[in-house]
Amino acid sequence: MHLSEQEIVRRDARQKLEELGVNPYPSELFEVNVSAKEIHENYEKQKIDYKSISIAGRLMSRRIMGSASFAEIQDATGRIQIYIRRDDICPEEDKTLYNTVFKKLLDIGDIIGIKGYVFTTQTGEISIHVTEFRVLTKSLRPLPIVKETEDEQGNIIRHDAFSDPELRYRQRYVDLVVNPQVKDTFIKRTKLVNSMREYLNDRGYLEVETPILQPLYGGAAARPFKTHHNTLDMTLYLRIANELYLKRLIVGGFDGVYEFSKDFRNEGMSRFHNPEFTQVELYVAYKDYNWMMDLVEEMIEKVAIDLHGTTKVQVGDNILDFKRPWKRYTMFEAIEHFTGIDISEMNENQLRETAKRLNVPIDETMGKGKLIDEIFGEKCEGQLIQPTFITDYPVEMSPLAKKHRAKEGLVERFEAIANGKEICNAFSELNDPIDQRQRFEEQLELGKRGDEEAMTLDEDFLRALEYGMPPTAGLGVGIDRLSMIMTNSNSIQDVLFFPQLRPEKKTKVATVDDYKKVGVREELVPILQKLGLSSIKQLKEANPNKLFNDVCGMRKKMKLDVQNPDIEEVKGWLEHGA
Numbered sequence: 001m002h003l004s005e006q007e008i009v010r011r012d013a014r015q016k017l018e019e020l021g022v023n024p025y026p027s028e029l030f031e032v033n034v035s036a037k038e039i040h041e042n043y044e045k046q047k048i049d050y051k052s053i054s055i056a057g058r059l060m061s062r063r064i065m066g067s068a069s070f071a072e073i074q075d076a077t078g079r080i081q082i083y084i085r086r087d088d089i090c091p092e093e094d095k096t097l098y099n100t101v102f103k104k105l106l107d108i109g110d111i112i113g114i115k116g117y118v119f120t121t122q123t124g125e126i127s128i129h130v131t132e133f134r135v136l137t138k139s140l141r142p143l144p145i146v147k148e149t150e151d152e153q154g155n156i157i158r159h160d161a162f163s164d165p166e167l168r169y170r171q172r173y174v175d176l177v178v179n180p181q182v183k184d185t186f187i188k189r190t191k192l193v194n195s196m197r198e199y200l201n202d203r204g205y206l207e208v209e210t211p212i213l214q215p216l217y218g219g220a221a222a223r224p225f226k227t228h229h230n231t232l233d234m235t236l237y238l239r240i241a242n243e244l245y246l247k248r249l250i251v252g253g254f255d256g257v258y259e260f261s262k263d264f265r266n267e268g269m270s271r272f273h274n275p276e277f278t279q280v281e282l283y284v285a286y287k288d289y290n291w292m293m294d295l296v297e298e299m300i301e302k303v304a305i306d307l308h309g310t311t312k313v314q315v316g317d318n319i320l321d322f323k324r325p326w327k328r329y330t331m332f333e334a335i336e337h338f339t340g341i342d343i344s345e346m347n348e349n350q351l352r353e354t355a356k357r358l359n360v361p362i363d364e365t366m367g368k369g370k371l372i373d374e375i376f377g378e379k380c381e382g383q384l385i386q387p388t389f390i391t392d393y394p395v396e397m398s399p400l401a402k403k404h405r406a407k408e409g410l411v412e413r414f415e416a417i418a419n420g421k422e423i424c425n426a427f428s429e430l431n432d433p434i435d436q437r438q439r440f441e442e443q444l445e446l447g448k449r450g451d452e453e454a455m456t457l458d459e460d461f462l463r464a465l466e467y468g469m470p471p472t473a474g475l476g477v478g479i480d481r482l483s484m485i486m487t488n489s490n491s492i493q494d495v496l497f498f499p500q501l502r503p504e505k506k507t508k509v510a511t512v513d514d515y516k517k518v519g520v521r522e523e524l525v526p527i528l529q530k531l532g533l534s535s536i537k538q539l540k541e542a543n544p545n546k547l548f549n550d551v552c553g554m555r556k557k558m559k560l561d562v563q564n565p566d567i568e569e570v571k572g573w574l575e576h577g578a
Contacts, residue, residue, distance in 0.1 A: 002509055004532030005554075006142045013105040014138045022101060024138035030113040032056050037077030043118050043126050050118035053128065055080075056136060058177065059110045064103055070127075073112065078180070081127040082114060089133045097133065109139035109177075146178050169493050170501055188307055189483045189495055193260065195306040196280060196477070199299045205256035205282065210245035212238060212262065218461065219243030219400070221453040222265040225275075238264035243400065243474065244461045246283045247429065250472050251464045258282040260479070271491040272421060275500050278479040287473035288428040289412045293389055296416055296424055296475065297324040300387070300482070307486050315419050315488050318385050326416070330392040331376060338380045343372065351375070365450040369396025384417040399439040399455055401427035423482050426475040433465035509534050518576040519569070523562040527554045544571045 003011070017024045034053045042048040057073030057080075067086040072079050086098040106112070115132035144162040161179075162168065168175040168182075175182050197207070215234065217224040219241030229236050242261045249257045260280045267273065284292075304311050304322040311323040329337065332344040343354060351371040355362045360378045362371060372394050384390075391414040392404060401411035412428035430436050440457040447454035483495040493499040514536055515525045531550055533539045539547075548570045555564055 002529065002534040004142075004534075005530050006532070007140060008530075010107055010138070010140045010142070013107065014140065017101065017105055017135065017138065020096060020100065020105075022105075022135055024135055026134070026136065030054070030056055030134060030136060032075075032113075035077040036073075036075050036080040039080055039118055039128070040078065040126060044120070052115070053118065054113070054115045055128065056111065056113040059106060059108055059112055061108065062106070067098075069102070073114070074177070081121075081125055082116075082130050083119075083121075083127050084130045084133065088129070088131050101135065102133065106135070107139060107142070108145070109141070109143040110135065111137035111139070143174065144178055165491070165493070166501065169499050170504060172497055185483075185487045185489060185495060186497065188487050189479075191307055192303055192483055192486055193280075193479060195303045196299060197260070199302055200258050200280075200282065203256070205258050205284065206254055208246070208249060208254075208257050208259050210239075210242045210249075210259060210261070214239050214245075216456050216458050218455050218458050220263075220265075221455060223267055223452050225264050225266045240265050241279075241476065242281055243283075243476070244458060246281055247469060247472070247474070248461065248464045250283050250285050251467055251469045255286070256282070256284040269500060271493075272481065272484075274480065274492050274496060277492075280477050280479060282475045282477075283429070283472055284474075285470040285472050288471065289391070289414055289426055289473055292426045292473040292475050293328075293391075293414055296389075296426065296477075297322075297326055297387075300416075300423075303482070303486065313486060313488070315485050316490070318419065320386060320418055320485065322387055322418075326387040326389055328389040328391060331372070331390050331394070332392070334380045334384075334390055335372075335376055338383055339375075343375065365446075367396055367446055367449070367451070369394050369398075370451070373397055381417055381422070382420040385419055387416060387418045389414045389416055396442075398427065399443050400430055400436075402430045402432075403435070419485050421481055422478070423485070424475060424477040426473065429469070429472040429474045431465060431469040431471060433462055436465055437462055510536050510539075515539075519572050521562075521565070523560070524551065524555075524565065527551050527558065527560070530554055530558065540574050542574065544574055547574075 014024050031054050034050065034055055036055070036057065039050060039053070039055075043050060055073070055075065057075035059071060060074045060079060061072040063070045069084045071082050071084065073082055084098070084102060086095055089102075090096070090098050113134040113136050114128065114130045116128050116130040119127060119129050121127050146161050162174060168179070172182075201207070213227070213229075213236045215236060217237040217240050219239075220243070222240040224237040224240050227236050227238070228234070239261070241263055242259050246257050246259060258280060260278065262276060262278055264276050266275060269275065301311055301322045301324055304313055307313075311321055313320045313322065332342070336342050339358060341354060341358075343351060346354065348368045348371065351368060352362065352366075355371055355375055358375060358379060360374050362374055366374065376390075380390075392407060392410045393401070393413040395401075395403060395409055395411050398411045398413045401413040404410040404412050411430075414426050415422050416424045430439070437457075440455060440462070443455040444457055447456075480492050480495055483489070484492060487495060489495050512522060512525050515528065516522060518536060518539070520528065528539065528551070531554055533542065544567065548565065548567045551570065552564045555562060
């Protein structure tokens with residue numbers, strides 16, 4: 001493993017701490033009795049006198065001024081300034097804790113515990129006067145240093161920000177430390193889930209758990225992930241939905257059940273799709289899709305108010321208003337509204353020609369339902385910004401929904417669309433086992449035509465329906481999509497702590513010969529390695545003037561008896577082969 005200069009320095013500091021008898025990773029409990037946020041909120045406003053406090057956090061900045069220093073620590077709630085004076089933490093003759101440990105062996109990113117009292121500096125900043133200090137964790141990698149300045153208009157400008165999306169998603173632990181707004185996003189996501197759970201619990205519905213590993217996949221149109229159970233010697237699938245198991249519980253006598261579930265679909269990845277995602281599904285006996293629409297409006301309105309104090313939510317350039325009632329279109333009405341074409345009486349061939357005329361991408365495996373779905377998705381969905389219900393879907397699109405009570409060829413289904421994307425899907429659930437079997441068989445035929453998202457035939461679920469399932473309304477809400485809206489996030493990856501990513505590319509560590517091929521003298525290679533330039537790619541991305549200064553400075557620091565390069569020589573390394 002090649003280490004950068006900073007990493008080597010930190011490992012040396014770790015060793016020196018141990019030599020001084022300071023454990024850089026102590027086991028002893030350090031009691032914390034206050035947070036940075038509590039101090040900022042209560043010290044002056046509430047006149048709470050913090051005379052004896054204990055707080056821990058990550059060292060984020062430090063200004064050493066001889067026998068006294070100011071520093072800043074960051075805990076889970078925010079940052080606070082601390083003031084450390086040598087004679088306060090080292091009252092005896094031995095000043096090692098301050099002169100060596102604090103001044104020389106601590107680095108930005110280390111975690112420390114302090115005790116002391118709160119005061120206000122002459123400049124008016126609430127701070128902690130430290131009387132005791134302890135090292136809790138020595139960090140061996142440097143954090144990205146994000147600097148903030150203020151322009152003439154008072155706007156905060158961030159410099160050297162940790163902003164590369166893939167790096168942020170891959171190293172979320174760093175992202176959370178250096179970008180405080182990221183933590184706020186995930187706190188809001190948790191509040192969103194808690195708000196929905198509170199709403200459902202208050203209505204007496206039972207939260208349950210159903211299998212993630214299933215012998216058959218069903219409840220949605222999607223490609224599954226497949227695995228194998230060695231002991232049972234059988235194929236199992238990661239669930240694509242939990243619908244069919246929740247309906248079995250309705251058959252079993254529960255009047256209302258719900259589950260916040262992790263589901264998995266072996267499909268593409270985008271700003272709106274992650275293979276692993278979270279949804280809540282709800283099933284309530286003796287209700288229909290009209291009743292469920294009212295519930296969705298009420299529940300999501302509550303979520304908006306709980307998170308923002310209002311029904312209005314800023315999403316990009318738009319302000320979405322979740323106040324009830326929401327606009328409602330049937331699917332055919334929406335398509336006619338946005339395309340000017342009435343497709344309600346069209347057969348499969350006519351739909352195919354219409355899709356082509358509208359430049360909607362299709363293929364020969366698509367049946368009538370899939371064609372309608374593609375037309376709606378391409379021409380309508382993205383234009384529905386305000387919360388809107390799309391109702392009454394063609395039967396071919398919805399093999400688990402009950403046939404419409406008044407409209408031939410349609411089912412009692414709705415989706416809620418907001419900011420151009422589906423956030424929930426719901427039905428009056430199909431409870432006729434004969435009709436359900438026929439729908440499953442039609443799905444099997446689509447599968448034979450090559451539709452990889454066609455549903456399988458689940459005999460056990462059909463058996464459950466044959467015992468009798470009461471009229472039921474069912475709902476699925478995508479937590480990730482809803483979180484994007486409620487936190488004004490552009491990408492689903494921004495609301496997932498650890499989204500799925502492509503494998504990390506490993507940088508090839510350069511050999512001495514690799515450096516020589518781009519013109520680096522062999523005696524200068526150790527200097528480049530010490531600077532952390534362990535690959536030719538890193539070398540070529542360097543700024544020539546900075547690299548020149550760094551090489552000369554490091555040669556002097558390493559006390560190497562070699563000739564410094566000149567600026568033209570350094571530029572030659574970077575331009576070689578370009």
